[in-house]
Amino acid sequence: MLRITDKSKFPLKTKLLLPAVAIFSFLFLGWGHVGHHIINYNTILSALPQLEFFDTWADSLADHASDADNRKSWDPNEAPKHFIDIDSYPEFIESGTIPQDFDSVVAVHGYSFVLDKGILPWAIINTADSLEAAFEINDMHKAMLIAADLGHYIADGHMPLHITKNYNGQNTGQTGVHSRYESNLIEDFQNQIIYDGDSLQYIDNLPDFVFNMIYDNYQYVDSVLYADSAAQAFAGNHNSTAYYNKFWEIAGNFTIGLFKKASNRLACVIYTEWINAGGSPTGISNEDKVSLSDFQLNQNYPNPFNPTTKISWHTSIGSRQILKVYNMLGQEVITLIDRYEPAGNHEAEFDGKGLPSGMFIYKLQSGSYSSVKKMILIK
Numbered sequence: 001m002l003r004i005t006d007k008s009k010f011p012l013k014t015k016l017l018l019p020a021v022a023i024f025s026f027l028f029l030g031w032g033h034v035g036h037h038i039i040n041y042n043t044i045l046s047a048l049p050q051l052e053f054f055d056t057w058a059d060s061l062a063d064h065a066s067d068a069d070n071r072k073s074w075d076p077n078e079a080p081k082h083f084i085d086i087d088s089y090p091e092f093i094e095s096g097t098i099p100q101d102f103d104s105v106v107a108v109h110g111y112s113f114v115l116d117k118g119i120l121p122w123a124i125i126n127t128a129d130s131l132e133a134a135f136e137i138n139d140m141h142k143a144m145l146i147a148a149d150l151g152h153y154i155a156d157g158h159m160p161l162h163i164t165k166n167y168n169g170q171n172t173g174q175t176g177v178h179s180r181y182e183s184n185l186i187e188d189f190q191n192q193i194i195y196d197g198d199s200l201q202y203i204d205n206l207p208d209f210v211f212n213m214i215y216d217n218y219q220y221v222d223s224v225l226y227a228d229s230a231a232q233a234f235a236g237n238h239n240s241t242a243y244y245n246k247f248w249e250i251a252g253n254f255t256i257g258l259f260k261k262a263s264n265r266l267a268c269v270i271y272t273e274w275i276n277a278g279g280s281p282t283g284i285s286n287e288d289k290v291s292l293s294d295f296q297l298n299q300n301y302p303n304p305f306n307p308t309t310k311i312s313w314h315t316s317i318g319s320r321q322i323l324k325v326y327n328m329l330g331q332e333v334i335t336l337i338d339r340y341e342p343a344g345n346h347e348a349e350f351d352g353k354g355l356p357s358g359m360f361i362y363k364l365q366s367g368s369y370s371s372v373k374k375m376i377l378i379k
Contacts, residue, residue, distance in 0.1 A: 032183035034190050034329075036065035039158075039262045040151040041330035044361065044372055045197025046267035051274070054267070055363065055370040057144050062330045064148035065155075080115050081123035082156045085165040086214060088117045096215060100207040120162065121210045124153045128206060128269050135277030151266045157213055158262040160220040169225060177228045180238060181251070189248045194328050194358045195260040196374070203272040213265060220254055227251035297364045297371040304376040305352065311336070311375075312347040313364055321366045323348055328359055336362075352377040 041062035047054030071078045089098045089109070099105050102122050106114050127150045134143035156162045161169075161178050169177035186193070203209045227250035228238070235243035296314045303309060311323065323337035333355070336348040350362070357379045363372045 032186055033066050033069075035159075035182060035186045035259070036069075036152055036155050037062045038190065038193055038329055039155045039259055039266070040065040040148060042195070042197070042259070042263040042328065043151065043267040043270065045195070045374065046200055046264045047197070048200055048271075051271070052370055053140060053144075054270075055365075055372050057147065058372075059330060060144050061148050061151060064145055065152055067145070068149045068152040080119045081153060082120060083118035083162040083167065084120040084214065085117040085167070086163050086218060088165045097211070100211055117165075118162075120153060120157055121207075121214055124150065124157065124210050124269075125206055127153060128273055131270065132273040132277045135274055135279060147266075147270050150269060151262075154213075154266045154269065155262045157210070158217050158258045158265075160217060160224050160258075163214055163218055164221045166221070166225070169228065172225055172229075174225060174228055174232075176238065177225065180228065180247070181224055185244055185247055185251070186255075188244050189252065190329060191356060191358070192248075192252065193256055193259055195256055195263075196359070197267075198260070198264040200271045201268050202275060203268055206269070206272070209265075209269075213261075217258065217261075220258065223254055224251060295364070295366065295369050295371065297373060299373055300350070300362065300375045304378040306377060306379050307353040307355075308349055308351045309375060310347055310349055311362055312345065314345050315341065315366070316343050318342040319366045321346075321364065323362065323364050325350055326361045326363065328361070333360065350375075 041058055043061060044054055044058040068078065068082070072082075086092050086098065092098050099108070100121075102114075102119075127146060131143055131146045131150060134140075134146055159182055161167045161181065166172060167178060169175050227247050230250055231243045231247035232238045234246045237243055294316045298312045298314075300309045300311045313321075313323075315321070318341065320339065321337055321341045322335065324335050325333040327333055334350070336350060337346075352360075355377060357377055359374055359376050361372055361374055363370065365371075
């Protein structure tokens with residue numbers, strides 16, 4: 001597997017570029033706090049039900065989704081990890097690819113050039129390595145924090161303006177598009193960013209996976225710029241409700257698609273590093289088998305529903321049981337149950353009156369047991 005072999009070069013070289021980083025790092029905020037929160041939390045949609053740590057991580061992954069951005073205020077090595085101006089590489093313009101090996105790229109272009117153009121794909125690869133190491137020593141808290149950073153970098157790789165030299169529209173007369181798209185638009189339409197999960201895949205070649213991800217997402221650079229220019233032509237400005245409504249009308253579908261792919265790909269990398277560290281493909285340890293068999297969370301009925309639905313579950317032991325409903329931003333909607341329940345079949349009703357249409361997540365937890373399912377409210 002290809003890696004950055006001389007990490008000691010980063011501190012000294014990066015400090016030489018600190019003035020430029022200080023000027024421009026405000027631009028490289030990925031999807032903003034809201035977008036990163038959504039992407040990290042929604043890894044849970046792609047998790048195998050048996051991978052219990054995914055369920056228990058969801059809130060923490062979201063809470064720490066912007067840690068990497070926060071580090072840029074004091075760590076001079078951080079900012080280059082959040083972007084790559086991949087179209088600054090002549091070989092990308094000619095062939096659509098660049099060398100994956102960091103030392104090979106440096107040998108051709110020089111260290112200062114590579115760092116100045118961003119090191120996002122190598123940051124993803126090295127952070128994944130760190131996650132595997134944390135899994136190997138069974139430090140699950142450290143693994144969660146690393147996975148949150150990993151999610152941030154993967155999300156940045158799905159923000160098209162983080163992978164182009166025209167990162168702020170400065171080359172096309174669209175200066176300011178970066179924050180208009182990643183922050184303002186996402187904050188305005190966050191409640192419409194609803195998507196389902198996808199199957200987990202083991203990644204045989206992580207560098208191929210990461211670079212192909214960036215190549216795939218680069219096609220949306222022009223799409224974002226077109227949506228911005230078309231919305232501005234329609235509204236006559238770039239700061240009105242009319243402008244943002246038109247921007248979302250044009251860009252909403254592919255933007256939701258990018259969010260979905262980011263969440264799923266993060267889940268796949270976490271799953272892969274779990275397996276590489278010797279974890280079980282099912283995620284079930286011998287200690288967990290008894291507790292997992294004691295519970296069964298069923299799919300709500302009806303589903304989709306309007307406005308009420310029933311959530312049922314079975315337990316073969318008595319215990320304190322907590323049943324909560326969350327929206328797709330990871331925000332708690334309601335606690336339906338939080339009490340001791342005896343062994344047997346149980347049921348709770350969820351009333352969606354007053355809530356917007358969309359997908360919701362319900363989670364049952366008791367001790368080490370945790371399970372989640374999705375449900376859809378349609379009005």
